[in-house]
Amino acid sequence: MNMSYRVKLTNAAKKQFDKLPEKQQGLIICEFRNLCDYYEDKSASNPDIRALQGKYKGFYRLKAGDYRIIFNCKHEELVIAVIKISHRKDVYR
Numbered sequence: 603m604n605m606s607y608r609v610k611l612t613n614a615a616k617k618q619f620d621k622l623p624e625k626q627q628g629l630i631i632c633e634f635r636n637l638c639d640y641y642e643d644k645s646a647s648n649p650d651i652r653a654l655q656g657k658y659k660g661f662y663r664l665k666a667g668d669y670r671i672i673f674n675c676k677h678e679e680l681v682i683a684v685i686k687i688s689h690r691k692d693v694y695r
Contacts, residue, residue, distance in 0.1 A: 607638040607675075611684045618687040626669060630687065633666040637682060641675060658694070661685065669693075 639645035672686040
């Protein structure tokens with residue numbers, strides 16, 4: 603049985619994603635694929651993930667060029683829940 607992770611964006615994250623240039627969207631989609639592969643043990647490389655502190659404690663940050671993706675992973679549901687996609691200068695505000 604092939605179980606694979608799914609990426610789910612909150613409404614806010616979806617709006618942030620939709621406002622990005624097409625090139626940036628493509629890069630972020632590629633990073634989502636890499637992240638799913640990583641959690642499914644299909645990837646030889648590790649994505650640039652860091653655990654966050656402060657108001658985002660319990661979440662992780664994924665780099666995608668000049669953008670940051672804030673997410674958490676619900677392993678029991680095989681879901682990567684994205685709550686925020688923003689430029690690196692604005693993401694933690």
